[in-house]
Amino acid sequence: MDSVDSLFHPDLLAKYSANGPRYTSYPTALQFHDDFDPADYFRAASDAGASASELSLYFHLPFCDTVCFYCGCNKVVTKNRARARPYLDRMKRELALQAARFDATRPVRQLHLGGGTPTFLSDRQLAELMAATREHFALAPDEEAEYSIEVDPREADPQSIVHLRTLGFNRLSLGVQDFDPVVQAAINRIQPFEMTADVMRAARASGYKSISADLIYGLPHQTVDSFSRTLDKILELAPDRLSVFGYAHMPQLFKMQRQMDASAMPSPAERLAILRRVIERLTDAGYVYIGMDHFALPGDELARAQAQRTLHRNFQGYSTHADCDLIGIGASSIGKVGDVYAQNAKDLPGYAAAIDAGQLAIQRGVRLSADDRLRRDIITQLMCNLELRYDEFEIVYGIRFAHAFAHELERLVEFEADGLIALDSKKLEVLPAGRMLVRNVAMVFDRYLGQQPLTRFSRTI
Template identity: 45%
Template structure:
C-alpha cells in the first residue's frame, strides 16, 4: 500500500521576498558533478586516452543515450543542442555517422555488459521517420546486448508525432514516453513559438496507451512569458486530466548569453522570481494533493511509481537524464553534444554537426571535452547526489561509504549550512542533515554548499528561482 505524499502547505513555508532575493542566485541543476562547465578540451581521442581507459576495465550494466538533434521548428525557450530543419532525409546521414560512432565506441567496451536503460533525447526523436527509427534500432541492437527488462524511453513532440512513429518506437522496445507540453495557454504558446492544441496532446497519449506504453511523463515549464498563478493552475488542471504517471515541472532557464533565441522572449513579460516561486508552490500543493509525490527538485510521480519506491529505499539516482532507477551504470552517449559518464570520467561530443562528422571521418571518437574526476570529486559527487535524491544526509553513513570522517572532511560546508538552517531550508538532526519542505524548493542552493568549484564564480548557470 503506497504511503501518503509528504504534506505541503504554503502557510508553513515562511517564505518572504527577502529570502527569495537571497537565494535567487545562479546555481547548477547537478545532473553531474563536477558540472559541464568544468569539462576541458580533449587532445587525445584514441582508445588509449585516459578519458576512455576505464571503458575497457569496467564491468556491470550500461545505460545508453542517443541524441537526435533535429527539430522541425525552433521553440524560443529551448536550451538544447538542436538543428532546425523540415528535411527528414538529413537524418539518414546522421544515422550513418551514428552507426560509425556506436560501432567504434562498442569496440572499447568489455564483452558481456548488458544494456539496462536506453533513452532517446533531442531535439525531437520523432523527427525520425518510422523507417529511420527501425534503422536506429538495428544499429543499437547490433552493437549491444540488451537486458530483457531494459527501460527504454523516448522524448516526443506531440505536434509532429504520427501513429506510425509510435508503432516503430514500440518495435524498438520503448516502454516509457515523455511528451513535451510546457503550457496549454494559447497566449503563452504564441510567446514561445510553440502552438500545441489540447487535442494534439490527448491524441498522443491515446496512441501511446493503445500501443501499450503505459508509463507516460508530461513535461511542463514555469517562468515563461505571460504565465501567472491563475493561468498555470489551468495548465495543471488540464494536464492532470491526462492522468500522467510522472510530471517534470522545470523552471525556465533564461540564459540568452548561450542561447541567443531566448532574447526573443524578453519582448514579452516574464514572471519575476516572486511569481515563479508562487507558481512552484502552487504546483507542489496541487500535485501532492492529487496523489503525486514530490520526488525532488522538479519531478513528481504517482505514489506507486518505481521512482517513488526507489526514493523510499534510498536507491534513487540522478544523472544527465534527471532522476533514474539505475545505480552503478556507465552511461554511453551517442550523437552530437551527447555526454557519457563513467566512474572516473565525463566525455562530451562536439556540439556542431560538421565537426562531429569530421572527427568520425578521421577515425576518432568525436569528443570535444572531458573531465577526469579526482578522489575529492567522487566523494562530493556521491554526497550531492544523495542529497538531491534522499533529501537528507546521514553523516556517519556517508562517511563510511566514502572512507572519510564526514564531519571533519566537510567541516566548513556544515558550518556554511547553519545559515540555511536559520532560513528554514535545512535542519540538523542526530544523524546529520534533513531538507525541509522549503528546502526542497531550493534544493539546488542546498547542494551548492558541497560544490568545491563554485565559490563566488557561479556565472554561466541559470538562477535557482
C-alpha cells in the same frame, strides 16, 4: 504527504534564489576541458572492474523542424529531413566504435533518445537505429529496463507511438510546456490540447510502462489562472511523471530567447505564485514531490526508487538505474564511465569529421579526482535522497565527515536556522521547507563554484 504550506515558504525562496547548477553531473560540464585525454575514457571503458556494472545509452538527435523560442538545448533547426540520413549513418558507426571498447556481455538497462526532436527521424530510420543498437549491445528484456524517448506531439501521430513501442521503447517523455494559446504563440510552439491527448491515449493503449510530461512556468503571458488551466488539462491526462521547470531566461547565451517579449514574462512574485499553485495542485492530485521540479505518482518507479533510496541522477535528470556507466552517442552527447566524463564535439562538422576518420568524437572531458568522487557522492545523495548519513561516507572513504567538511557544515548553520535542514552528529536531513532549495544545499559542497561565472547556470527558483 507534505502539504504545500510545509514545502512553500516565499520568504526563504526569495532569500536563497540564486544561479546554480542542476547537478546532473559533478563536476559540472563547465569543468570539462579541451585538453582532456581520450585515453582516460578508453582505460575506464576497458577496466575489468567495471565489467560488472550495467550500461546506459544516450542518443542525441539535434534536429528540430521549428524552433521553440525558450529552448536552450543543442539543436539544429531545419525542415530538410534529408539531413537525418548522414547523421544516422554516423551514429551507427559510432555505436560500433563504442561497443568495441566495452565488454559485450554488460547489459544495457537504460536507453534514452533526446534532442532536439528524436522523432525528426522517420519511423523506418528509428527502427534502423534500434536494430544497430541491438547488433552492438546486449539490451536487457523489456521488463528489466527503461527505454525512453522524448516525443514532440506535433511530430508523432498515434501510429508512430504504436511503432515506437514495437521498437522496444517503454517510456515516453512528452513536451507540452503550456496549453494556453497566447503563451504558445509567444514561444512559437502551437500544440493544441487534443494533439497531446491523442498521443497520450495511444501510449496508454500501447502499454508503455511510464509516461511523463514537461511543463514550463515563467513564460510570457503566463499567470496563476492561465497556468492553473494548463494544470487542470494535464491532470486530465494523468501522466505518471511530471517535470515542471522554471524557465531560465539567458538571452546572452541563447539568442533565440530574444524573440520573446521579456516584459510579458511574469514578475518574480507572480512566478512564485505560479510555482505555489503547481505544488498545490499536483500534491492535491496525489503526486509525490520528488525534488526540484519533478513529481511522480506513488506507484511510478521514480517514486518507489526514492522511497527505497535507490534514486540516481544523470544527464537526463532523475533516474531509477543507479551506477550505470553512461555511453553518449551523437553530437554534444556526454558519457560517464567510471570516474571519467567525456563529451562529443558539439558542432555537426566536428562530430562528422571524427566519425568519418574512424575515431570517437570525444572533444572535452574530465577525470575525477578523489575529492571529486567524494563530493559527487555527497551531492547525489542530497539531490536524490534528501539526506546525508555520515557513516556511509566514513566507511567508504575513510574520513571523519565532521572534520573533513567542517567548513561546509559551518556554512549550513544558517540553513538550519531557517528551517531548511536538520543537522546532528550522524546526518544532514533536508526538511520539507528545503526540498525546493536542495540545489542550494548541494552548492555548499561544490568546491568549483567560486571558479566559474554563476550566470552560466539557471536560477535555483
